[in-house]
Amino acid sequence: MSQEASRLFERSFSSLEEFADFISEKLQAPVTIEDSNHRLLAYSTHEEHTDSARVSTIIGRRVPEQVINKLWREGIIPSLHKQNTSVKIPEIAEIGLGSRMAVAIKKKQEILGYIWVLEGERALREDDAAVLEVASEKAATQLQQVQTRNKEEERGRQEYFWRLLTGDVQKEEDIERQMREWFPVSPRTAAVIVLEAEEPISESMYKKITYLVTTSQKVKCYFQTRVQQLIVMLAEPVYPPDREGIRWFLEDFIVLLKERFQIEQMEAGTGRLYSSLASIKNSYEEAMEVIHVNKKLPAERKPFVFYHELGFYRYAEALIEQKNKQNMLHPELEALKQYDFRHNTELFQSLAVFLRHDGNMKKASESLHIHVNTMAYRIKRVEEIIKKDLKDAYEKLSLLLEISLDEMNK
Amino acid sequence: MSQEASRLFERSFSSLEEFADFISEKLQAPVTIEDSNHRLLAYSTHEEHTDSARVSTIIGRRVPEQVINKLWREGIIPSLHKQNTSVKIPEIAEIGLGSRMAVAIKKKQEILGYIWVLEGERALREDDAAVLEVASEKAATQLQQVQTRNKEEERGRQEYFWRLLTGDVQKEEDIERQMREWFPVSPRTAAVIVLEAEEPISESMYKKITYLVTTSQKVKCYFQTRVQQLIVMLAEPVYPPDREGIRWFLEDFIVLLKERFQIEQMEAGTGRLYSSLASIKNSYEEAMEVIHVNKKLPAERKPFVFYHELGFYRYAEALIEQKNKQNMLHPELEALKQYDFRHNTELFQSLAVFLRHDGNMKKASESLHIHVNTMAYRIKRVEEIIKKDLKDAYEKLSLLLEISLDEMNK
DNA sequence: GCACCATTTGTGAAATTTCACAAATCGGTG
DNA sequence: CACCGATTTGTGAAATTTCACAAATGGTGC
Numbered sequence: 001m002s003q004e005a006s007r008l009f010e011r012s013f014s015s016l017e018e019f020a021d022f023i024s025e026k027l028q029a030p031v032t033i034e035d036s037n038h039r040l041l042a043y044s045t046h047e048e049h050t051d052s053a054r055v056s057t058i059i060g061r062r063v064p065e066q067v068i069n070k071l072w073r074e075g076i077i078p079s080l081h082k083q084n085t086s087v088k089i090p091e092i093a094e095i096g097l098g099s100r101m102a103v104a105i106k107k108k109q110e111i112l113g114y115i116w117v118l119e120g121e122r123a124l125r126e127d128d129a130a131v132l133e134v135a136s137e138k139a140a141t142q143l144q145q146v147q148t149r150n151k152e153e154e155r156g157r158q159e160y161f162w163r164l165l166t167g168d169v170q171k172e173e174d175i176e177r178q179m180r181e182w183f184p185v186s187p188r189t190a191a192v193i194v195l196e197a198e199e200p201i202s203e204s205m206y207k208k209i210t211y212l213v214t215t216s217q218k219v220k221c222y223f224q225t226r227v228q229q230l231i232v233m234l235a236e237p238v239y240p241p242d243r244e245g246i247r248w249f250l251e252d253f254i255v256l257l258k259e260r261f262q263i264e265q266m267e268a269g270t271g272r273l274y275s276s277l278a279s280i281k282n283s284y285e286e287a288m289e290v291i292h293v294n295k296k297l298p299a300e301r302k303p304f305v306f307y308h309e310l311g312f313y314r315y316a317e318a319l320i321e322q323k324n325k326q327n328m329l330h331p332e333l334e335a336l337k338q339y340d341f342r343h344n345t346e347l348f349q350s351l352a353v354f355l356r357h358d359g360n361m362k363k364a365s366e367s368l369h370i371h372v373n374t375m376a377y378r379i380k381r382v383e384e385i386i387k388k389d390l391k392d393a394y395e396k397l398s399l400l401l402e403i404s405l406d407e408m409n410k
Numbered sequence: 411m412s413q414e415a416s417r418l419f420e421r422s423f424s425s426l427e428e429f430a431d432f433i434s435e436k437l438q439a440p441v442t443i444e445d446s447n448h449r450l451l452a453y454s455t456h457e458e459h460t461d462s463a464r465v466s467t468i469i470g471r472r473v474p475e476q477v478i479n480k481l482w483r484e485g486i487i488p489s490l491h492k493q494n495t496s497v498k499i500p501e502i503a504e505i506g507l508g509s510r511m512a513v514a515i516k517k518k519q520e521i522l523g524y525i526w527v528l529e530g531e532r533a534l535r536e537d538d539a540a541v542l543e544v545a546s547e548k549a550a551t552q553l554q555q556v557q558t559r560n561k562e563e564e565r566g567r568q569e570y571f572w573r574l575l576t577g578d579v580q581k582e583e584d585i586e587r588q589m590r591e592w593f594p595v596s597p598r599t600a601a602v603i604v605l606e607a608e609e610p611i612s613e614s615m616y617k618k619i620t621y622l623v624t625t626s627q628k629v630k631c632y633f634q635t636r637v638q639q640l641i642v643m644l645a646e647p648v649y650p651p652d653r654e655g656i657r658w659f660l661e662d663f664i665v666l667l668k669e670r671f672q673i674e675q676m677e678a679g680t681g682r683l684y685s686s687l688a689s690i691k692n693s694y695e696e697a698m699e700v701i702h703v704n705k706k707l708p709a710e711r712k713p714f715v716f717y718h719e720l721g722f723y724r725y726a727e728a729l730i731e732q733k734n735k736q737n738m739l740h741p742e743l744e745a746l747k748q749y750d751f752r753h754n755t756e757l758f759q760s761l762a763v764f765l766r767h768d769g770n771m772k773k774a775s776e777s778l779h780i781h782v783n784t785m786a787y788r789i790k791r792v793e794e795i796i797k798k799d800l801k802d803a804y805e806k807l808s809l810l811l812e813i814s815l816d817e818m819n820k
Numbered sequence: 821g822c823a824c825c826a827t828t829t830g831t832g833a834a835a836t837t838t839c840a841c842a843a844a845t846c847g848g849t850g
Numbered sequence: 851c852a853c854c855g856a857t858t859t860g861t862g863a864a865a866t867t868t869c870a871c872a873a874a875t876g877g878t879g880c
Contacts, residue, residue, distance in 0.1 A: 308741060311808030318732035319725050331718060343826080344877090358803035359768070361867075371829050376868080378827090393768035394814075397807050398721030404804075753856080754847085771837075781859050786838080788857090 005131045009138040016042035016142060023115070023135050027128050030054060030118040033139065036111045036207075037214035038063035041143075049120050052096030065217040070095045072260055080104040081111060086132040088124070101129060103136040105143055112143040157182060161223035165192070165232065167281035175277040179222075187222055187236035189273040191246060192283035195231040196267040196291050206231070208261045218249035232287075234280060237273070246270055247305055267291045270306050283307075292317065296408040312401065319405055330402050332386035339385055347385065350378040355400040359390065415541045419548040426452035426552060433525070433545050437538050440464060440528040443549065446521045446617075447624035448473035451553075459530050462506030475627040480505045482670055490514040491521060496542045498534070511539060513546040515553055522553040567592060571633035575602070575642065577691035585687040589632075597632055597646035599683040601656060602693035605641040606677040606701050616641070618671045628659035642697075644690060647683070656680055657715055677701045680716050693717075702727065706818040722811065729815055740812050742796035749795055757795065760788040765810040769800065 008026065013019040016033055024031040024044030031044040032054060040061045043054075056064045070092060071077045079087055086103040101124045105113040115136055117124065160178060163169045169178075179186045195209070206226055213221050219235040226232070237245025250268050257263040269290030271283030286307035293313045294303040304310055336348050350368065354375065357364040365375035379390060388395045418436065423429040426443055434441040434454030441454040442464060450471045453464075466474045480502060481487045489497055496513035511534045515523040525546055527534065570588060573579045579588075589596045605619070616636050623631050627649060634643040647655025660678050667673040679700030681693030696717035703723045704713040714720055746758050760778065764785065767774040775785035789800060798805045 311804055312811050313808075314736075315725075315729050315732050315811075318728045322725050322728035326724075345827080356803050358801055358806065360801075372867085373830080373869095374828050377829095381827090391768055391770075393766050393810060394721055396768065397810050398723075400803060400807050401722050401725075401811070755857085782837085783839095783860080784858050787859095791857090 005127075005134045006137075008131065009134055013142070016139075016146075017045075019135075019139065019142065020044040021046065023117070023131070026131055027117055027124070028122050029120050029124065032057060032116040032118075033105075033113060034063060034116070035113045035143070035146075037211055038068055038114070039214065041113060041146075049118075051098035051118060053098070054116075054118060056096075062217075063215070064095075065215060067095050067097060068215050070097070076102070080114065084133070086129045086136075088129075100124075101132060103132045105136045105139045107140050107144055112140055112147065115139060153182075157223060158225045161225050161232075161234065164223070164234075164277065164280040165284045170278055172276060172278050179277065183222065186277065187220070187234070188241075189275045190222065190234050190236045190277075190280075190283075191273045192271045192280060192287045193233050193235050193246065193250070194269050194284070194287040194291055196269075197229045197231075197263075198265050200228050201226050201231060205261075205263065208263070209257070212253055212256050212260075216249050216252060218245050218252065232284065234283075243273060243306060246273075250305055267294055267303070268305065269294065272307050289314070289317070293408075298407045312404075316405070316408060319401075320409055323405055323409070332388065333399070333402060333406075336382065336385055345378075347378055347382050350375065351382045351390075351399070352403050354379055354382075354390075355396060355403065359396065415537075415544045416547075418541065419544055423552070426549075426556075427455075429545075429549065429552065430454040431456065433527070433541070436541055437527055437534070438532050439530050439534065442467060442526040442528075443515075443523060444473060444526070445523045445553070447621055448478055448524070449624065451523060451556075459528075461508035461528060463508070464526075464528060466506075472627075473625070474505075475625060477505050477507060478625050480507070486512070490524065494543070496539045496546075498539075510534075511542060513542045515546045515549045517550050517554055522550055522557065525549060563592075567633060568635045571635050571642075571644065574633070574644075574687065574690040575694045580688055582686060582688050589687065593632065596687065597630070597644070598651075599685045600632065600644050600646045600687075600690075600693075601683045602681045602690060602697045603643050603645050603656065603660070604679050604694070604697040604701055605643075606679075607639045607641075607673075608675050610638050611636050611641060615671075615673065618673070619667070622663055622666050622670075626659050626662060628655050628662065642694065644693075653683060653716060656683075660715055677704055677713070678715065679704065682717050699724070699727070703818075708817045722814075726815070726818060729811075730819055733815055733819070742798065743809070743812060743816075746792065746795055755788075757788055757792050760785065761792045761800075761809070762813050764789055764792075764800075765806060765813065769806065 013022065020031045020033050020042040021044045024046040028046075030046055030050055032040065033042045034057075035041050040057055040063075043058055053064070053067050057067075068077070071089075074092065076087060076089055080102060081104060084104075084106065086101050089097070089100050089102060091097065091099040099119045101117045101119065103115050104111055105115060115132060117128070117132060160169075164175065169175055176186060197205070201209070209231055210224065213219075213224060213233060213235075218237070218239050220238050222234045222236065224231065224233040235246060235249070237243065237249070239245055239248075250270070254266065254268070257266060269287040269292075271286030271290075274280070274283055290304050290307050290310065293310060293316055296316070297303060297313075304313070307314070310316075333348070336351065340346060340348050350364075353367055354361070354364045357367060361372050361375050361379070365372045368375070383390050388399070390396060390399075423432065430441045430443050430452040431454045434456040438456075440456055440460055442450065443452045444467075445451050450467055450473075453468055463474070463477050467477075478487070481499075484502065486497060486499055490512060491514060494514075494516065496511050499507070499510050499512060501507065501509040509529045511527045511529065513525050514521055515525060525542060527538070527542060570579075574585070579585055586596060607615070611619070619641055620634060623629075623634060623643060623645075628647070629645040630648050632644045632646065634641065636642070645656060645659070647653065647659070649655055650658075660680070664676065664678070667676060679697040679702075681696030681700075684690070684693055700714050700717050700720065703720060703726055706726070707713060707723075714723070717724070720726075743758070746761065750756060750758050760774075763777055764771070764774045767777060771782050771785050771789070775782045778785070793800050798809070800806060800809075
């Protein structure tokens with residue numbers, strides 16, 4: 001049977017479309033071919049019933065995000081990755097997916113793409129599976145050609161991206177022209193997102209990340225590159241088409257990295273959204289700054305996503321530098337620590353918590369699991385020791401700043 | 411009579427003490443000779459009744475501060491400066507000053523010192539005044555010699571002071587050795603005080619300032635120098651012997667400058683108190699930083715005296731630099747200003763006042779003379795526009811910082 | 821053990837803040 | 851001029867904070 005099937009494909013196809021139509025003809029069912037990131041490569045035009053998942057895929061030229069998510073959660077994509085045979089997929093009405101059969105297109109275990117066959121009136125049988133598997137092998141050689149072409153182009157894009165990131169290209173119109181060559185439309189607004197892993201990013205990890213980025217429909221990623229443990233991308237928020245799009249994307253992203261690939265510990269930072277492409281350099285530097293701040297932040301504070309969220313932390317670097325230059329310990333705070341040490345008390349921490357809770361005794365005391373009056377007493381004590389009025393906004397600002405810098409400076 | 415008197419002094423005196431004794435002998439009254447800064451130069455040892463002001467002057471080797479103050483307020487010193495004749499001074503029991511006669515020692519209207527004659531049992535007469543005036547002329551030549559010697563020494567000190575200020579001398583023991591040559595004791599702790607006038611400091615102004623510094627007994631001034639519009643001094647707080655001594659001194663100083671010499675507009679800044687003389691450079695830089703900050707502070711904020719009071723303003727320079735480098739206007743605050751502009755409202759100012767009053771609605775509203783609820787309404791509005799939670803300590807810190815920097819950056 | 825001091829906790833009244841609601845005001849618009 | 855929405859002010863009850871006082875706890879030195 002397999003032999004019979006393999007003979008079927010002993011011809012050449014002028015295009016992937018023709019190839020899709022050919023399979024469709026043989027199996028009497030609609031066929032869709034995707035690349036490794038679930039972007040549509042070709043689909044059969046066989047007049048046949050089609051489910052809504054397939055329609056959306058064709059319309060959007062990519063598999064809808066929630067379909068991909070579902071296929072992962074159901075274990076379908078993992079099993080396509082694991083085995084070289086085709087997989088039968090029962091109907092999943094929830095996402096408009098009719099029952100179908102699928103196979104991964106692989107080259108030495110590397111995923112190049114997928115072929116999907118929708119089960120129409122005719123039930124797909126055991127021998128249809130064999131046909132599909134042979135088709136997958138045939139497709140591999142075809143896709144590889146496409147891939148090498150893409151790789152060439154990708155290299156050019158990456159280089160250009162670095163030039164943008166470093167500010168080597170400045171003229172807005174030059175950039176616009178170049179962008180039009182590669183993309184149907186330029187991003188309206190875009191921000192640089194930087195991801196930082198704990199160790200240099202391997203080829204396989206990079207693929208996985210690319211997969212997640214490409215399949216996300218919260219953002220559209222124009223450029224993407226990596227260097228050492230960094231991944232840098234230029235993303236336009238799509239859904240919703242503002243900052244939140246990026247936030248949602250990153251939230252998903254971190255979860256999915258862990259869920260699907262068991263990758264934890266990845267810092268992320270995003271620069272501001274710019275509408276001018278000449279500002280990519282700024283956005284990049286801002287994203288890096290976010291990561292820099294996050295890395296210094298104490299564990300209990302949840303990391304920042306956006307540069308504009310940094311607040312005073314935007315100045316952290318300059319402040320810490322200045323502080324170290326003067327190398328002066330804050331005399332009052334030092335006195336407080338001294339006191340704590342000698343009297344076995346926790347006034348410093350109490351002050352810090354008090355300030356972090358905006359001087360709200362109740363919340364501060366709750367956070368430390370102590371009585372409100374205890375908190376009040378301690379704060380009064382602190383005021384005596386450091387000889388400062390803790391109701392004065394500037395004193396509070398100065399102290400909280402000092403304490404926050406201290407936290408970072410370790 | 412004047413001729414007769416002048417013949418009296420046609421001899422030479424081996425020392426100022428001998429000179430004082432001589433006058434005392436002639437007038438049958440105790441005599442005290444002071445330099446232009448009311449430091450004791452010589453006093454007669456004639457056995458005679460003496461008032462408490464004279465006793466303290468001799469014991470302290472300088473006229474007590476409150477005596478000087480009183481003599482100024484009573485118009486006695488000004489009249490000594492104005493006229494070349496001697497002045498009769500009635501008793502001022504309040505400060506233990508018996509009635510006396512005095513004359514200024516001058517050289518071309520420049521004050522070199524003073525001669526005081528205490529009125530004992532014998533009432534001082536018209537012809538005694540003439541004797542005193544001739545004595546003053548004779549003293550002038552004597553004092554001038556002392557002064558030129560002092561000037562030599564002073565030049566050496568000033569040069570050394572600059573070396574200390576610039577950190578040119580570093581070794582603590584070298585400094586100690588040099589200090590012992592000039593002063594009976596080194597300061598226990600000392601701080602650099604810098605004064606900055608609006609225009610370069612003239613010789614006469616410098617003299618006046620030196621006068622105030624020297625006669626103040628709140629601090630002991632070890633070094634003093636000037637350059638352009640700056641006066642720099644190294645002062646040890648004496649009464650009280652901590653920071654407050656310097657604060658009191660400066661408070662007095664500013665008042666007296668205005669009261670006695672009609673000099674207004676003088677910025678002052680003080681570095682930290684150090685016990686090591688090698689840290690003078692630090693203290694100097696800190697003092698300059700205080701002045702720098704004060705100059706940028708909005709008028710309604712009262713200027714800082716000490717470096718350690720600066721709080722976050724210590725970082726102002728680094729912050730402003732960083733801010734200008736990024737040259738990014740705070741997007742939320744800009745949006746708020748925009749809103750104000752378009753709707754003819756005062757939300758930005760309301761926010762600023764609110765933050766400066768540490769989020770206290772009542773005080774903030776009072777300060778703006780509006781109803782509390784209006785304030786609350788505005789703040790709610792602000793929260794909507796800038797999309798930030800104004801109960802979050804870090805948001806408040808960031809905003810107040812940003813606003814304060816804005817104020818300074820104009 | 822006891823006295824002493826700093827610290828913590830408990831209690832309740834007084835002061836202050838917050839909040840919802842309504843009425844008044846104001847600027848611009850059709 | 852009436853109307854609309856945004857803003858301001860007024861009112862009072864509910865919630866929260868502050869404060870004074872007292873009692874309990876705990877460690878230290880004699």
